[in-house]
Each structure stands twice: as structure tokens, then as C-alpha cells.
Amino acid sequence: MKIAIAGTGYVGLVTGVVLAHLGHEIICMDIDADKIEKLKKGICPIFEPGLPELMAENASRLTFTTDYSAAYSDADAIFIAVGTPEKMDGSANLSYVFAVAGQIAESAKRDCIVVVKSTVPIGTNDKVEQYIKKHLKHDVNIEVVSNPEFLSQGTAVRDMLHGSRIVVGAESEEARKAMAEIYKGMNQPIVFTNRRSAEMIKYASNDFLALKISFINEIANLCEVLGADVEDVARGMGMDPRIGDKFLKAGIGYGGSCFPKDTKALHWLGNYHDHELKTIKAAIEVNENQKLRLIKKARKYYDTFEGLAIAVLGLTFKPGTDDLREAPSLTIVPILLDDGAIVKAYDPCGMERFKQKVNGSIMYCGTPEEALKDADICFILTEWPQITSLKPEVFLSMKRPIILDGRNCYKLEDMEGHDLVYESIGRRVIQKLKP
Known part of the structure; x- marks a missing residue:
């Protein structure tokens, strides 16, 4: 044809x-x-x-x-x-x-x-x-x-x-x-x-997956308070065929061209027809708050980011794409810059696009190691293989090895035994940094 x-x-x-x-x-x-x-x-x-x-x-x-x-x-x-x-x-x-x-x-x-x-x-x-x-x-x-x-x-x-x-x-x-x-x-x-059912299948599918991500992120945040491990929780949940294990990975929220736009569009459409979709509204709110999770964690270690060298590993909303739409980096990095930080950023393919979107004191690095060198704290925002494959020893090149991992890239046991702080999402904190 x-x-x-x-x-x-x-x-x-x-x-x-x-x-x-x-x-x-x-x-x-x-x-x-x-x-x-x-x-x-x-x-x-x-x-x-x-x-x-x-x-x-x-x-x-x-x-x-x-x-x-x-x-x-x-x-x-x-x-x-x-x-x-x-x-x-x-x-x-x-x-x-x-x-x-x-x-x-x-x-x-x-x-x-x-x-x-x-x-x-x-x-x-x-x-x-x-x-x-x-x-x-x-x-x-x-x-x-x-x-x-x-x-x-x-x-x-x-x-x-x-x-x-x-x-x-x-x-x-x-x-x-x-x-x-x-x-x-x-x-x-x-x-x-029929046509209308097909249109609804698309929105309902995307919004359900977004809701699933927001749900596990809320569970993760509560796990941190109660001493549970969200990865164990997600594994136990995912073995139930009625639930499934997809989209149950805790992190700092979804981004991209579909989930943010489609949740807002369906929520708007429901309101337009006087039918508020409360679950979709909650998913949107949870996702926006989750993007700030690492900033809140960082405030425990520094009252201000003024003059700090901050390594940011990963800029795109997920690995395998150069797309920045609704990426957490677009929320987090401007906050760091506005507070006076010097950002050392690394991403294997998203840096050129990021330069077009965010201005400020940003040093773009060719490797994760370059970004980490002499940094006061590290934010991990995207789980690229170049980042997830890093050994714990690499982080010891930081001035103060405090790692805030928004994608749960590393096993807790791999981080133990090293003089560092490792905070992830929904898991216990590794606190071995010497005073």
C-alpha cells in the first residue's frame, strides 16, 4: 500500500x-x-x-x-x-x-x-x-x-x-x-x-502505568520511615500475577513525552465533564513532589548549596534516549543553581539538549569520574549503564562522598564497608562517612 x-x-x-x-x-x-x-x-x-x-x-x-x-x-x-x-x-x-x-x-x-x-x-x-x-x-x-x-x-x-x-x-x-x-x-x-474506546485505551493504559509508578514511590517514602525495603516489597508484590512486576521500581518520578502530558490531559478531560479522576490527580501530585525527594535529602547534609561542587549523574528522563521532557533534572538542577551551587553534570547523550534549556554555572563532564572528582555531594538522576556500572571506590574521589541515588542503581551491600554516605529511595541509609 x-x-x-x-x-x-x-x-x-x-x-x-x-x-x-x-x-x-x-x-x-x-x-x-x-x-x-x-x-x-x-x-x-x-x-x-x-x-x-x-x-x-x-x-x-x-x-x-x-x-x-x-x-x-x-x-x-x-x-x-x-x-x-x-x-x-x-x-x-x-x-x-x-x-x-x-x-x-x-x-x-x-x-x-x-x-x-x-x-x-x-x-x-x-x-x-x-x-x-x-x-x-x-x-x-x-x-x-x-x-x-x-x-x-x-x-x-x-x-x-x-x-x-x-x-x-x-x-x-x-x-x-x-x-x-x-x-x-x-x-x-x-x-x-470503536474510535472512542481506542482513544480511551491509550489514555487509560498510560495513566495506569503512571499511577503504578506513583504508588510504589509513595510506598518507598513510607518504607524509609518504617524501616522496610521497597525493593523487597516490590518483589513480593510483583510475584502476584494480578499485580505484575513492571513499573514497580521506586525512584524520583516519571518524565518523558507521554506520562506527564497524558495524565494531565485525562484529568482535565474528566474535570471538563464534571467527573474528577481522583486517582489520576493523586498520581500527578505524587510525581511532582517525588522530583524534589533528593533535594530534601540533601538538606540534611547542607543547609545551603552555596559554593558547593555538586555532581549530577544523568540528565535525560530515562536511559536510552536524549529526551529531556519532564526530566527530574529540569527541576533539580535549577534549584541547585539558584542556591549558588556549581554543578558538574554528566550524561552520555543529553548534555547538548540540556545546554539549550538550562543556563548557569554548569561544568559539563565527559565521564562520570570527571563529574565526581572533588564534588561535595552527588545526585544520581538517570540509570544509564555508564552510571550503574560504577564501582563504590569511584565515589571516594569526591571531597565528601555523599551519594543521593534517585534510581536505586546500586546494591546496599556493595556500598557497605566504604567511607561514604549512600541514600537511595525506599531503602536504608548507608552511613559510613568518617567525621
């Missing part, structure tokens, strides 16, 4: 490349001319493991353009994969989705399905279809399908190729058959629903 993709971000580009891998002819459209030029040259503009290789392998079936008319005029299917960032009030900004809908209405010259992969509030696909049909310039039949994505940054290619399910919300048998044809060859079950 001939398939057009609107948007070449994480979702759009991964979708286009994987569909090309399935044998479809793909044309990717984006308004960012610089990005399209890179793609034409075979340069992947985003950091996503496995994507550049799959792009090169399927280059003969991939075309890139800024001309939406050329992209949409004779496509069998058009995938909308543009961003839906949150507005100031927490609701989803749908302007990019409807901008593409307008371009499709203007350009489509043959019957096709429009597949919305963007995460949109329940009922949006109905409105998109109405909008396109109202503004059609040619006598064609258009049907909109909801096909939410379930891709995690850092594993997006694998997630699409080997996902647990494909969700399709369609209102006709013809649309369902077309979607089955598009995903033919994917060894995954297809869950067919």
Missing part, C-alpha cells in the same frame, strides 16, 4: 520506517525542512536505537518531503503522527492534528483512510472526520481510524515490531480490513474497537 506519514518525530518516523520494513511504500511529510533534508541524506534526526539501521535497510521504500499535497494526494492511508503538547491548563493542544486534517481535506484526490496515531482526547477522531469531510476539495470518501501508539523512547523500534497488541478503533468493516492489511505480517493481536 502507499502510505503517507504526517510528522517525523519519534512516533511518525518509527511508524514510517517499520511500515516500510513490512513492504509498504512510505512518504513521510514534515514542515521542518532541515529535518527532511537530513532524512533525504539518510541521517536519522532523533536518537533511537536501531532506527538508523532500519532506515538504511528500507531506504528504497522511504521518501521524505515538505510538500503535503504530494504526500496526501493519492495515498491509500494517511497516518497523523504529530504532537499534542499540553496547554497551560493541562488540556491537549490539537492544533497540529487539525492543521494536518485541513491539508488532507485540501489534497486528497482518492478514497483513503486517515489513521490518527497522535494521542488525542476521547471524541477527537470523530471531530477530525467531521472536519475533513466538511472541508474536502475533491469528491472522495474519507474515513478516520484511531490507532494509538504504545512506543517507549529507547525501545520504540522493538515496541512496534514486537508489541503486545495493535489497537484499532474503526467504525466500518472496510476500515478494519484496510488496517488489517496494513499490519499484515506483524505477529501481534489486533484489538478492534
Whole structure:
């Protein structure tokens, strides 16, 4: 099939490349001319493991353009994969989705399905279809399908190729058959629903996982007070098949492009319909507070950060991506800087982006060891392998080896026997630092 993709971000580009891998002819459209030029040259503009290789392998079936008319005029299917960032009030900004809908209405010259992969509030696909049909310039039949994505940054290619399910919300048998044809060859079950149920599946899935993370973080904070170990608690909980062990790792909160935005959007939507989702509201509040957990721990050792050299290991919201959206580092580092600290930061691939977002007295280091050298305290914010593989002895190069680990990177027994302080999340404190 001939398939057009609107948007070449994480979702759009991964979708286009994987569909090309399935044998479809793909044309990717984006308004960012610089990005399209890179793609034409075979340069992947985003950091996503496995994507550049799959792009090169399927280059003969991939075309890139800024001309939406050329992209949409004779496509069998058009995938909308543009961003839906949150507005100031927490609701989803749908302007990019409807901008593409307008371009499709203007350009489509043959019957096709429009597949919305963007995460949109329940009922949006109905409105998109109405909008396109109202503004059609040619006598064609258009049907909109909801096909939410379930891709995690850092594993997006694998997630699409080997996902647990494909969700399709369609209102006709013809649309369902077309979607089955598009995903033919994917060894995954297809869950067919109506459009609104598909939209809700996406929000309900992401928000449940966010709630699960916030729950274990609250349990972790209480474990610290009561002397329990959250890792033992999570292991015991996770063995129950009704609960499962995924997303039960305590830390300093979730970030990224999905969980923060999607929890706020669903909470806003519930309030808009006079139906407050109290569990989602709690998850949002817990997550925001959890980002400050290490700052509160640090205050036990220093009344002020003025003049201190503070090592910050990890800037991205999780390992395997250069994405900083809603990363705890964007909350923590400005607080340290505002209090007069000298920050020594390390991240294997997020430092250039961080420079664009945060100004101040930051020394960017090429290795974790460089960041730790002569530091007064260390904050661990991301569990990159380059960080989790550090030996306890490395921290002894600090002026005062106080390690505040927001991701529980190390075993407690490995830290014992060394002259240091090691505080993590939901576990006992190792306090062996000599006065």
C-alpha cells in the first residue's frame, strides 16, 4: 500500500520506517525542512536505537518531503503522527492534528483512510472526520481510524515490531480490513474497537502505568520511615500475577513525552465533564513532589548549596534516549543553581539538549569520574549503564562522598564497608562517612 506519514518525530518516523520494513511504500511529510533534508541524506534526526539501521535497510521504500499535497494526494492511508503538547491548563493542544486534517481535506484526490496515531482526547477522531469531510476539495470518501501508539523512547523500534497488541478503533468493516492489511505480517493481536474506546485505551493504559509508578514511590517514602525495603516489597508484590512486576521500581518520578502530558490531559478531560479522576490527580501530585525527594535529602547534609561542587549523574528522563521532557533534572538542577551551587553534570547523550534549556554555572563532564572528582555531594538522576556500572571506590574521589541515588542503581551491600554516605529511595541509609 502507499502510505503517507504526517510528522517525523519519534512516533511518525518509527511508524514510517517499520511500515516500510513490512513492504509498504512510505512518504513521510514534515514542515521542518532541515529535518527532511537530513532524512533525504539518510541521517536519522532523533536518537533511537536501531532506527538508523532500519532506515538504511528500507531506504528504497522511504521518501521524505515538505510538500503535503504530494504526500496526501493519492495515498491509500494517511497516518497523523504529530504532537499534542499540553496547554497551560493541562488540556491537549490539537492544533497540529487539525492543521494536518485541513491539508488532507485540501489534497486528497482518492478514497483513503486517515489513521490518527497522535494521542488525542476521547471524541477527537470523530471531530477530525467531521472536519475533513466538511472541508474536502475533491469528491472522495474519507474515513478516520484511531490507532494509538504504545512506543517507549529507547525501545520504540522493538515496541512496534514486537508489541503486545495493535489497537484499532474503526467504525466500518472496510476500515478494519484496510488496517488489517496494513499490519499484515506483524505477529501481534489486533484489538478492534470503536474510535472512542481506542482513544480511551491509550489514555487509560498510560495513566495506569503512571499511577503504578506513583504508588510504589509513595510506598518507598513510607518504607524509609518504617524501616522496610521497597525493593523487597516490590518483589513480593510483583510475584502476584494480578499485580505484575513492571513499573514497580521506586525512584524520583516519571518524565518523558507521554506520562506527564497524558495524565494531565485525562484529568482535565474528566474535570471538563464534571467527573474528577481522583486517582489520576493523586498520581500527578505524587510525581511532582517525588522530583524534589533528593533535594530534601540533601538538606540534611547542607543547609545551603552555596559554593558547593555538586555532581549530577544523568540528565535525560530515562536511559536510552536524549529526551529531556519532564526530566527530574529540569527541576533539580535549577534549584541547585539558584542556591549558588556549581554543578558538574554528566550524561552520555543529553548534555547538548540540556545546554539549550538550562543556563548557569554548569561544568559539563565527559565521564562520570570527571563529574565526581572533588564534588561535595552527588545526585544520581538517570540509570544509564555508564552510571550503574560504577564501582563504590569511584565515589571516594569526591571531597565528601555523599551519594543521593534517585534510581536505586546500586546494591546496599556493595556500598557497605566504604567511607561514604549512600541514600537511595525506599531503602536504608548507608552511613559510613568518617567525621
